[in-house]
Amino acid sequence: MxxxxxxxxxxxxxxxxxxxxxxxxxxxxxxxxxxxxxxxxxxxxxxxxxxxxxxxxxxxxxHLMPELMPVLEQNIERHMILPESFQHRADTGYLFKFSPDQVASMKEGSKFPLKLLQFGINRVAEITEIEQVEDGIVRYKGQFEDYPADLNYFTITQSIEDQYAIIKVYTDKGSYFAEVIKGIGLAYPDQVLHDDGVHVHQHTH
Incomplete structure (x- = not known):
């Protein structure tokens, strides 16, 4: 037990x-x-x-469209393609390619990169207003994201028929002017063409 x-x-x-x-x-x-x-x-x-x-x-x-003013590559034979009026100023300005069709497709609210790297400009631009200036001539107004609109804005005035455009860019760093002829543009600082010059521009096609 x-x-x-x-x-x-x-x-x-x-x-x-x-x-x-x-x-x-x-x-x-x-x-x-x-x-x-x-x-x-x-x-x-x-x-x-x-x-x-x-x-x-x-x-x-x-939602960004392609860059509006991509640089014209250095290895291109510039003298073969540059408009004659650009050739004596090309070394001091910013040469770029430009698509009139891209601009024509823009609407209010369209956004795209706008770069003038030679002048220290690299921003996102937005179209805020589209104005019919004359028959065949349209002006696009806009501003830059994250920058005060009263000091930072731009206009693009173009005639697709004439293959000609004027771009004005205003920033806190300065003002810049660009002329576009047949898809080739030249931008430089502090230049003004009266009334955007599109309707008085004369050139051969």
Missing amino acids: KVIYILLGVAVFVTATFTLYLKPEKDKSSASLQQHQVENELGQNVNAHDERLKNKNESSSS
Whole structure:
């Protein structure tokens, strides 16, 4: 009988010891699981925020039209393609390519990069008003994102039929004037052509 009691006592002791041994492991495992769940939730929140930011940036970029005045590459034989009136001023100005069709497709709210890197201008431009000046001549007015509109604005006046355009850019860094003939433009600082000059411009086709 004593042997039975002893065996029962040993069994109870072993069971109690085993239970006490497993309980901390169980608590530790539960705590680890909870921590893992919290980390997952935090990670998902961060990823969701990054994804929203990425989508916002991509959406903003996707709404931009192509650059309006991309630089004319240096390796092009400029003297072969430059309008004659540009050739004596090309070394002091900014030569660029220009698409009249791109401008003609613009609407109020259209945005595009406007860069005159030679003069330190690199901005996002937005069309705010479109005005019919004369038959076949349209003027596009706009401003620059994140800059005061009273000091930073521009106008593009063009005649697609004549393949001619005048661009005026006003910024807190200075004013710039550009003339475009048959898809080639020349920009330089502080020049003014009376009344944008489009309707009085004369050139051969």
